[in-house]
Amino acid sequence: MLKLKTNIFILLFACFATANAQTNAYKFKREITGVNSLWHSMKLPDGLYKNANAGFEDLRIFGIKGKDTLEVPYLLKQRADQIISKEIDFKPVNESANANGYYYTFELKNVTEINQINLAFKEANFNWDVTLEGSNSNSEWFTILKDYRILSIKNKDTDYQFTKLSFPDSKYQYLRLMIKSPVKPGLLEALINKTDTVKGTYQDVKYKTFKLKNNTVDKETVIDVALENPVPLSYLKLNAQSHFDFFRPIKIEYATDSFKTDKGMQYNYAPLFEGNISSLEKSEFNFQNTIASKLKITIQNNDNKPLRLNGLALKGNLYEIIARFDNPTLTYALYYGNENVTAPSYEIEKFENEIPSILTAVTIGNQKENLAYSIKIEKPLFENKTWLWALMAVIIALLGWFSYKMLKN
Template sequence: MLLVSAAVTKAQTNSYKFKRDITNVNSAWHSMKLPNQLYKNANIDFKDLRIFGVNGKDTIEVPYLLKQRADKVTSKNITFKQINQSSNLSNYYYTFQSDTTNTINQINLAFKQDNFDWQVTLEGSNNNLEWFSILKNYRILSIKNNYTDYKFTKLSFPDSKFQYFRIALKSTVQPELLSAKISKTDTVKGTYEDVKYKTFQLKNDATNKETVIEIALENPIPLSYLKLNAQSDFDFYRSIKIEYVTDSFKTDKGIQYNYANLYLGTISSLEKPEYNFPNTITSRLKITIQNNDNKPLRLSKLDLKGNVYEIIARFDNPKYAYALYYGNEKAVTPSYEIEKFESKIPSNLTFVALSEEQKNPAYSIIIKKPIFENKAWLWVLMAVIIALLGWFSFKMLRN
């Protein structure tokens, strides 16, 4: 029976190349952070992550949830109606009223014009008589031509609670305001880790009129945030593309890389050069800035961050010895019932530690052997087949 139980245990874990022991399991629910070194050998979609517990002859599989600690952004539109529109020599005023006093922190403006550069002042009031300043000399911009289609018309400001809001646009022409969407946006910050890069290579390509930056990391790691230190003596707005490497291949000119798009947008002097994108595991990035006929920007460094991946697991018996297994290309995503009852998971979970990566001693590769390993058997089989065919042929001809 011991041999049979050992075989069963081995059969459950022998398709996983690597394991990490889980220590300090002392209650039913625990959480654990995936270490950065794990991403190199685990499947990129995490289908191969398994937790097994062993206690003598018994082996159990532990159900878990994989959580990504990213920012959670919620936005609620607030109903305001426009009650006034006026102007003086150089300012155009738009006043909005709500039935009740509301807290807002964002106004998205839409105009009929395609090309403009205006200064905005935003004020708030509770009686439409006494006004308090919220934003001053806030710049909004729209540029549309053969090279660029760029708009920056979103007013962002600290939470402000008023019944009336008034926008003043400083312009030499009559702005044609199409809409103003007023909202309250809340962001619950996720958990990020700084990512250090190994190399930073910058090239200003005069032929293609672009700047290309290639960043190499030490190992594959999750990335979801990039901040670029970009400077210029003048205002700028240029197209930017961020790509991540998907695979590589060797050529006579060295190793070449295949890339996929991670972010497409604009780098501008009006906005912070910070970019958020879905958490993506990669070991290399390429940033392309289209300069057109402009002088390249001064780019000195960048900051990288990635969201933390965390496992929440239910350990039914602390007496078992648990380990996290991975490294199985043929694994499929597990289906556990606890994902249907996530609301019942305790909020205060204690972290458990994962040991250093080790090769799974139970890992084995099943190789299908040919029926006849020795070629002499093939020759014997062929000779028998030829003899049988010859005998049947002779018999038919004789009849």
């Protein structure tokens, strides 16, 4: 009977060891529930980003049942906006001028919808108003844009251009552009486009603190923004107000790490966005989806009065896993927290077009410590208090013995 119990124990231990062999390198896990078919999707929870690797190389899905352990292949997706732009063929058919300004007429080769025109000029500095009209007969004209401002400034402090005309979808055979300028503009190029945006999936991100400082020495405004936890960020909108037109360099950075100094906690930063903030454009900035918990926004004022900035809006693209569960009867969990692992390579990425377009979402549970985690960092021998006390006891004993021998002699 004792032998039978021993064999059962050995068998159970072997199964446990086999199951843990693949999972013991990961500090954390989250149970996955709701698996009932081959393909499923799941949204990464916000609390995961704090402990997972920055590049998600350590994400693994394992299914366990008894001594069977199965690694689940997956694709990691982020649902960002996709901008599709198509250039429309046209030819210039007329150029004229009157007291109102200079006119440029274009004829589209095919009547199709457009919503954007990009202009390029010889001049490096100008400030003009333009009017854009459309016609299907080249005689009766309809207004598309009126008194639309375009601008270019180039000097030692600023290099800024705003020459893109954006308008609602329009469909005309002819387009007429009128530029209000005292001298003839040196129009180099006009590109007519139809631009469509396939909206991605975003979530709003709340910030914890918003600290603004106007530095008169460096002539800049610096905003420090702290978030509750590390989360994906790809969009920032500043509430910038002013009674006058403005266009200033802006830089957005995120903290990569921190260190303590005599002056308190200091941070190292990496760039997210560099460009301009202008009264002619929306104060909205898009950048690559990045996991961040602290931002620094710097606006260069030069000799100008600082802008009124009263808050911002943040958004980030959601990360989603699409996984293939070959055996729905297993118990599945998402594992992470391994700094030494490399990114997995699954062949399903080569057959992505075979994945169903409609997927059922499964639930990722709360974070738990992985009890099977067995990789521990051993401290140096002399940092171990037990060894230090033992060493001290040996030294004291030796000193006492030599002292006794000396006194005896």
